[in-house]
Amino acid sequence: MSGVGIGVAGLAVLFVLLALRVPVAFAMFLVGLGGMAILNDLPSALSLLASESFSVASSAELIIIPMFILMGNVATESGMSRKLYDSAYAWIGSIRGGLASATILGCAGFAALSGSSVASALTMGRVSLSQMNRFGYSHRLSTGAVAAGGTLGILIPPSTGFVIYAILTRESIGRLFMAGILPGIMLVALFVLTIWLIAIFRPADAPAGERTTWRQKWQATIGAAPITLIVILTIGGIYLGVFSPVEAAAVGAGLSVLFGFTLGEMTVSKLASAVMDTVATSSTVLLILIAASVMGPFLALSHIPAAVGDFLTGLDIGRYGVLMLILLSYLVLGCFLEGFAMLVLTMPIFFPVIVSLGFDPIWFGVVVVLTLEMGLITPPVGINVFIVKSVARDVALIDIFRGVFPFLLAMLAAVALLILFPSIALLIPQTMFG
Template identity: 70%
Template sequence: MSTVAIGFLGLAVLLVLLAIRIPVAFAMFAVGLGGLMILNGPAQALSVLSSETFSLASNAELVVIPLFILMGNIATESRMSRALYDAAYAWIGSIRGGLASATVVGCAGFAALSGSSVASALTMGRVSLSEMDRFNYAPRLSTGAVAAGGTLGILIPPSTGFVLYAILTRESIGRLFLAGVLPGLMLTVLFVIAISILTTVKPSLGPKGPKTTWRRKAESIVGALPILSIIVLTIGGIYFGLFSPVEAAAVGAGLAILGGVIGRTLTLKGFLTAVKDSIATTATVMLILIAAHVIGPFLALSHLPTFVGEALTNLDIGRYGILALILCAYLVLGCFLEGFAMLVLTMPIFFPVITALGFDPVWFGVVVVLTLEMGLITPPVGVNVFIVKSVAPNVPIGEIFRGVAPFMLAMVVAVLILTLFPSIALFLPNTMIGS
């Protein structure tokens, strides 16, 4: 059997393991280690396992992961996210579909603090669904807005998706964070536009909320100042070169804890819960990263990435045709695989093709992460949809998937805009950090 055939067989085994619900990291460990043993012998395989584990565990840049995760969990436990939603609610909640728009804006703000799509959907679902239900919003719009708004957590920095992409491709975390800012804001606006169109065409989907006074609007901004300040200081600090992403994560986590203590909204129990959740999430991400560095050498030895790359580049469909094929592959994989798993599996294969075609790797990172967002709300897996279902058990799962359909269209529009105008993603990293 040829090495390429062994590579394809390894991928097939991996997909089977994932299909029977073996955890992503353990499935990749099994295939990577087994493949290396077949191609290079047991001793070499075990050597790769030990060296890659030590190399990843001692990488100082990875400190950014637990610190940003802790920052988001602290914000949840200290109810900062609620203050952010209240501010958005006070300013735009009174317009038609305003509560759904406020939810999307709240998700964007919380995403800028947590970097987690699941955390954004879960937190904002708990905060906003009862409010929209109280004002007779159609369940499909309210749940769809929460599920789709939560996906912003993987695009708006700090994003664990960007950190993983940076590690897999050896790109700059700081450049990727900056590259995600404007596309994240653009997608937030597109989501709000989608809500406005839906509620204009069918007003019963999202009635107007109660009007608020200018005094209430001002009070809401004051209440949201702690979380807004942390967002501005962490992302702005990276933007202006005041500190690195790792330092920004430390500053953000420290300020979140300090804000919770000063505001007396963070209890000892809440702090311990945030720490426990952060440890569990970090362990999961680290296991996936180590597994990625075990399966990567196996794929390289099998020459599978080279084979697929040559097959794609030999297609007579142009560079944008190949890009479209790659993005379609992500959309199909998103129906069955979790986002991190897709990144780990596909980067060794697709990334060399993209760079060979002359696409900017930072821009491609933004487009890929945006495409991965679609997988979070695509049936049958749709992680965010099931998260929302856990918060709104009385809403049928089919109704939630109907609700996310307009937001999926908005994501497709965002990908097209970024493809036509890549400078939207590259403007901040090129002006503040340089190429």
């Protein structure tokens, strides 16, 4: 069997293992090691595993992941994340659809702390669903807004998705963080517009909330000031060159702990819980990255990336046609695979094609991460949908999927705008780095 044939067989085995619910990292370890042993020999495969495991685990850049995850966990444990929602609710909750819009804004603010879509959906689901239910929001809109708003965690910096993309492609983490700002704001605006349209055409689904006084508005805004300051310092510090992304992560995590204890919202037991959650999540991500470093050489040795590149470029459909095929493949894979798994599996194959076609790799990173977001709310996997279901136990799963459909259309519109106007993603990185 040729190298390409062995590579195809390895990918087939990988998808079978994933279908059997084998954890992504372990499935990639088995296929990568087995493939390397077949194409080369077992001692070299084991040597690769040892060297790559040490190389990935000792990478200084990876400290960004646990630091930003810790920052988000501390914000959740200390109640700072709820204050983001309370501030948005105080200003816009009294208009039709305002509670759902406040949920989107709260998710956006929390995303700027945690970089985790699952954490954003879970946290805001606990905070906002009860409020929307109290005022008679339709279950479709309330759960759909939480599930869709949670996807902002992978796009708005600091984003774990951008960190993994940068490590896999050797692009600048700082540039990717900056590239995600304007698309993130654009997607928030599109989500709010979606809610506004629903409130116009189906007003019973999105009733108005309670009115708040100016004093309540300012009190809520002041309550959200610490978390806002952390976001401004970390992201602004990266943009101005005061911090590297690694330093910004440490500063953000340290400030979140400091503010938590200073404001009396954090306890030692809550901090311990936040640390344990951080360790568990970071270990999962790190294991997937190590597995990807084993799987990558196997794919390269089998010449799968070159074969796919030759096939795509030989279709004679133009570079945007190739781009559409790649994005379509992400949408299809998103129905079955988790986002990080798609990144580590596909980047060694698709990234060389994108570079050879002359697309900007930073721009492509934003487009890919935005496309991966859709996988978080598409059936049958839709991780964020299941997270919201765990909070809203009385809502049928099919109703949550129906609720996210209008937001999926908004995300498709965002992808289209990024393709038509690449400067949306590239403007800030270009002003930062020249």
